[in-house]
Amino acid sequence: MELRYVPTVCPFCGTGCSFNLVVKDGRVAGVAPFQRSPVCDGKTCQKGHYAYELVNSEARITTPLIKKGDELVEASWDDALAVVADGLKGVSGGDVAVFASANATNEDIYSLKKLASDVFKTENFTSCAATGVDASAGSIRDIAKADCIVAVGNIFESHPLIARRIANAKDNGAKIITVDSINSSMAKLADEFVKAAPGGEIEAVKEAAAFVEGSSIVVLYSIGVTYYEAAVAAAAKALADEKGATFCALPSQSNARGALDIGVAPAGEIFGKEYKAYYVMGEDLGPIEGGFVVVQDSFLSGTAKSADVVLPAAVYAEVDGTVTNAERRIQLVRKAQEPAEGVKANWQIVSEVAEKLGGSIAYESAEAIFNEMYGDLSYDALQKDGFVKEAKAAVIAECAEPAAVSAGGEYPFALVTGPTVWHGYGASGTLSENCHSLVKEIPAIFVKVNPADAKELDVKSGQMVSVSSEKGSISAMVKVSKDVDQGIIFVPTMSLGGECICKITGGDKAIAAKIEKEA
Amino acid sequence: MAAKGDMLWAWAKDSGALDRGECGGAVTALLKYALESGEVDGVLTVKKGVDLYDAQPILVTDPEMIAECAGSLHCGTLLMPKLIKKYLNGARDMKIAVTMKGCDAKAFYELVKRQQIKIENVLTIGLNCGGSVSPIDARVMIEEKFGLNPDDIVKEEIDKGQFIVITKDGEHKGIKIDELEEEGYGRRANCQRCKTKIPRQCDLACGNWGVIGDKAGKATFVEVCSDKGAELVTKANGKAIETTKPVGPALDIRGKVEGAMFKLGDKCRKEQFEKLGEGRKRLDYIMDQTSRCIKCYQCIENCPICYCVECSTKKEHLVDPGDVTPPFMFHLIRYSHIADSCVNCGQCQELCAMDIPNALFMHSLQLEMQEMFGYEPGVNLDLPVLALVEEPAERKRLNDTGDDQIFNIFGQE
Ligand SMILES: Cc1cc2nc3c(=O)[nH]c(=O)nc-3n(C[C@H](O)[C@H](O)[C@H](O)COP(=O)(O)OP(=O)(O)OC[C@H]3O[C@@H](n4cnc5c(N)ncnc54)[C@H](O)[C@@H]3O)c2cc1C
Ligand code: SF4
Ligand code: SF4
Numbered sequence A: 001m002e003l004r005y006v007p008t009v010c011p012f013c014g015t016g017c018s019f020n021l022v023v024k025d026g027r028v029a030g031v032a033p034f035q036r037s038p039v040c041d042g043k044t045c046q047k048g049h050y051a052y053e054l055v056n057s058e059a060r061i062t063t064p065l066i067k068k069g070d071e072l073v074e075a076s077w078d079d080a081l082a083v084v085a086d087g088l089k090g091v092s093g094g095d096v097a098v099f100a101s102a103n104a105t106n107e108d109i110y111s112l113k114k115l116a117s118d119v120f121k122t123e124n125f126t127s128c129a130a131t132g133v134d135a136s137a138g139s140i141r142d143i144a145k146a147d148c149i150v151a152v153g154n155i156f157e158s159h160p161l162i163a164r165r166i167a168n169a170k171d172n173g174a175k176i177i178t179v180d181s182i183n184s185s186m187a188k189l190a191d192e193f194v195k196a197a198p199g200g201e202i203e204a205v206k207e208a209a210a211f212v213e214g215s216s217i218v219v220l221y222s223i224g225v226t227y228y229e230a231a232v233a234a235a236a237k238a239l240a241d242e243k244g245a246t247f248c249a250l251p252s253q254s255n256a257r258g259a260l261d262i263g264v265a266p267a268g269e270i271f272g273k274e275y276k277a278y279y280v281m282g283e284d285l286g287p288i289e290g291g292f293v294v295v296q297d298s299f300l301s302g303t304a305k306s307a308d309v310v311l312p313a314a315v316y317a318e319v320d321g322t323v324t325n326a327e328r329r330i331q332l333v334r335k336a337q338e339p340a341e342g343v344k345a346n347w348q349i350v351s352e353v354a355e356k357l358g359g360s361i362a363y364e365s366a367e368a369i370f371n372e373m374y375g376d377l378s379y380d381a382l383q384k385d386g387f388v389k390e391a392k393a394a395v396i397a398e399c400a401e402p403a404a405v406s407a408g409g410e411y412p413f414a415l416v417t418g419p420t421v422w423h424g425y426g427a428s429g430t431l432s433e434n435c436h437s438l439v440k441e442i443p444a445i446f447v448k449v450n451p452a453d454a455k456e457l458d459v460k461s462g463q464m465v466s467v468s469s470e471k472g473s474i475s476a477m478v479k480v481s482k483d484v485d486q487g488i489i490f491v492p493t494m495s496l497g498g499e500c501i502c503k504i505t506g507g508d509k510a511i512a513a514k515i516e517k518e519a
Numbered sequence B: 001m002a003a004k005g006d007m008l009w010a011w012a013k014d015s016g017a018l019d020r021g022e023c024g025g026a027v028t029a030l031l032k033y034a035l036e037s038g039e040v041d042g043v044l045t046v047k048k049g050v051d052l053y054d055a056q057p058i059l060v061t062d063p064e065m066i067a068e069c070a071g072s073l074h075c076g077t078l079l080m081p082k083l084i085k086k087y088l089n090g091a092r093d094m095k096i097a098v099t100m101k102g103c104d105a106k107a108f109y110e111l112v113k114r115q116q117i118k119i120e121n122v123l124t125i126g127l128n129c130g131g132s133v134s135p136i137d138a139r140v141m142i143e144e145k146f147g148l149n150p151d152d153i154v155k156e157e158i159d160k161g162q163f164i165v166i167t168k169d170g171e172h173k174g175i176k177i178d179e180l181e182e183e184g185y186g187r188r189a190n191c192q193r194c195k196t197k198i199p200r201q202c203d204l205a206c207g208n209w210g211v212i213g214d215k216a217g218k219a220t221f222v223e224v225c226s227d228k229g230a231e232l233v234t235k236a237n238g239k240a241i242e243t244t245k246p247v248g249p250a251l252d253i254r255g256k257v258e259g260a261m262f263k264l265g266d267k268c269r270k271e272q273f274e275k276l277g278e279g280r281k282r283l284d285y286i287m288d289q290t291s292r293c294i295k296c297y298q299c300i301e302n303c304p305i306c307y308c309v310e311c312s313t314k315k316e317h318l319v320d321p322g323d324v325t326p327p328f329m330f331h332l333i334r335y336s337h338i339a340d341s342c343v344n345c346g347q348c349q350e351l352c353a354m355d356i357p358n359a360l361f362m363h364s365l366q367l368e369m370q371e372m373f374g375y376e377p378g379v380n381l382d383l384p385v386l387a388l389v390e391e392p393a394e395r396k397r398l399n400d401t402g403d404d405q406i407f408n409i410f411g412q413e
């Protein structure tokens, strides 16, 4: 019998915690703490802890699929690659858009970028990480040493192991100022809580300035996935600049930092447009209608279901590679088990597709890709603590400011959004959806409703309701909670079971909405 | 012939094991012997991972591999028995030998009582333990207090009340543990409170305390604690290990060191528990700290006493699923289910995502319950307090008296 530990990096958020995968007779059997992690000292949140469950999940796809009529049917790699070549032949430049998951490794994203530029000759290469916010300074550990911290967003649920450092700072006597739109855990830890009106984050950040005092100040902004991230981040950065504070914008995906470093076009310029062909690696953009769609994924995501070809990809536990966390630390993702039969690493799939299309993106190994990216580093140099890249000046894109929500009439509630610790969105959502312990806690997208509103609506916790805005509607599970004030409802930024927050918000941070009981 | 109760100095016959071993390499030699002779099918022990701060458990089945695991890793804050339960089917279908610190040994017994590990199939090699240091804390301490680069350290040890490091250039530097701990560095808080220094509940208890004179550093002090341990030593003697009777004041010295460690443990307990406060103040503190909980489940998943397939904290009628912050009930369930048997292994604190001093709360409760009910967890196979209650009889008493307290903890009857 064989039993060994393989340390690796959590595939979920940008904190970059590590854990050991416990490998029993060649297969991932569980998880154990990796106390040697320079980021988390062996601690993880629930997502990190249960991330092992997705590795050998029944839901994994292990054969290529091609669309026949309305159905996806199993195919051989040769046949699937032939269909890919056929569908993409002659389509290039502005007609193609390529999407990379920001939960994929640097090596995967880098090789995909080459496919976009060298083979498809397109600049339409993006990822959910490209929110227009590129700002990372300081270190996670040093947050504990600050004497004043401004937390913008519910970092407790978006980046729990960074919230830990904020709690440490508080215990060391620091003043904590939170800006959030609900009475979140982050708000409850605060000495000063500035509650943002729905859509009013920017004003709230400005208001928070009055409370800032100290000689070692840190401003943290938790990046979400709306169209207004850059606007709120700019306000947070302005506050940091004014107070001489360290400013760090925390990316929501495990390798969003890496994706930004590799270079991704602003998401807003690429998303929501129509193309002749879409090439999607590990991201869930929801169903894509029209155009020829190729998806590389480990699970049958919403996008995969609508694809013309689905190529089965290995999961994090089956590959070597690197990811870069919020504090710019490049860390090793290590292969703990051989890829499931019939499944290949994302960069390998890219290489095979390139070859079919007459290109050449061939590498010996993930390490060879890394060596091309970072000539002066090596996997060996990353073994212990990874490598922390130097901070660059923050770059925050121009961005329209969100409008205040005017609830009333048909849409009486102001719906606000924010993170939940249990699930993610897009690619992260695909991952968490396949960890049964996380689904057990939160089996459906939920809506938090104030007790008085719940009474008026005559709804109870656990009940399914329909939540709609003028953009669309979703079915959600009620959670009656004092975390939201009367007149406000909260829906987390998550996707689960085909239902997605984006259907009602369409990229807004907050919107007017209504709740109706389901028949 | 070795017998239960014997005290020996032992060292590996194989000079390689003797060199690589922490003391006399006796543990390495005994493990290798047990594997080679077929006494066990596998050895669960610890090896260096990415560096000496990273202790990785490993199941060794090739005797030649054992020597690679020689030496003590003081940053190995592991919990070995939980691994036996989780990944080795509780040793139900294989015989294993395992190295254990005191907290491992206590956790092992509690898991055995709960029928999670088959004790007959496990050979327990206890290691005396002065304490362990969390890896990153150790690195920070070496940098900040020792003024050394943690990557230059080739060996760390705890000896004569000092934490000592040796650099690759051969430089030794030691600082008194007292001094380090006063400044918040050093051993884990639970280790500071720990009084299981020589794990006599194991088959053998091995350490360096009590090895003096020209054997100092070259022999392992072995206390034979069971017939099984005696049998292993007897068989291995002359083949894998050499032994001799401790000479001079060795036993005395060992006893004194253990006594001094107990005193230190008592002092740390007093200090730490005092900070916790009493009564309402204590409750407020606990409620304030746990209000930071994100429900990561680490305190449950890593606790040796938590073994239930259906955990009450996951029952919807007790704790609403998916809430962050979870209600205080989430923690109350843990306190009530575990406190009587907490072995102060520290896992629930070291691994808490929010640095909540869970082990401190639980250990303080455990000690109070020990005073009330006389149950000391982890020392033998006696059943815990909760198991002492006859369910039908207890239910009848509750019904008859209208009482709702399973234990009358507030007033003496
Ligand atoms: C954290 C720690 C603290 C200790 N403190 C003391 C002390 O204060 N006083 C004292 O007398 N003795 C102490 N010991 C025991 C001592 O260091 C030696 O392990 C013991 O004397 C056996 O020596 P040896 O040469 O025969 O062991 P070796 O032949 O070197 O074999 C040691 C065995 O222990 C295993 N091991 C190493 N680290 C760990 C770990 N963290 N958890 C479980 N297994 C491990 C190794 O894999 C190896 O198999 C401590 C040991 C540890 C691990
Ligand atoms: S905080 Fe983020 S990186 Fe850490 S375990 Fe949780 S999801 Fe993973
Ligand atoms: S709790 Fe006790 S036995 Fe366990 S590592 Fe700490 S000092 Fe050693």
Ligand code: SF4
Pocket: B299, B302, B303, B304, B305, B306, B338, B341, B342, B343, B344, B345, B346, B347, B348, B349, B358, B359, B362, B363
């Ligand atoms: S409650 Fe904590 S300290 Fe006690 S046995 Fe469980 S994990 Fe160990």
Ligand code: SF4
Pocket: B292, B293, B294, B295, B296, B297, B298, B299, B300, B348, B351, B352, B353, B354, B355, B356, B358
């Ligand atoms: S380990 Fe800490 S944060 Fe996690 S569930 Fe337990 S008390 Fe809460």
